[in-house]
Amino acid sequence: MEEIIQQVGTLLVGAVPTILLFIVLVLAYQFLVQGPLTSTLKQRRALTEGAIEDAHKAIAQAEARAAEYAAKLRQARGEVYKVREQRVKQWNAERDTSLDAARKASGVKVSQAKAELEAEADAARQNLRATAGDLATQVVRAVLPLAAGGSR
Helix, strand or coil: CHHHHHHHHHHHHHHHHHHHHHHHHHHHHHHHHHHHHHHHHHHHHHHHHHHHHHHHHHHHHHHHHHHHHHHHHHHHHHHHHHHHHHHHHHHHHHHHHHHHHHHHHHHHHHHHHHHHHHHHHHHHHHHHHHHHHHHHHHHHHHHHHHHHHHHC
């Protein structure tokens, strides 16, 4: 048993440099590789998260601009429709005014034509009345000499 303990002791004494070297390597790995690697990964993660946040902000701004443009477009369309409706109303009013003026003018012409016709009819009636007596006299003269000559 003593031999086993002595062998284990010798083994441990021989393993001390290996253990020390392993500890030195682990510490060197911690300071030279893992520390800078961890800080680089943290920095990269922060930059990535920052870029993602910036992207989300840019998307939100783009959506806000799109909504603003859509609202302006709706407003502009509404204004165009209002202007169009005003023009149509104006054109209809102008058309109605023109139609009223044409109706009045044609009414005046019809009234003038009726008055002229009445005047001509009155003149014709007076002419007939004036000539009716002469015609009656001529008819009587034409009929009477025949009647006087035929009964002779």
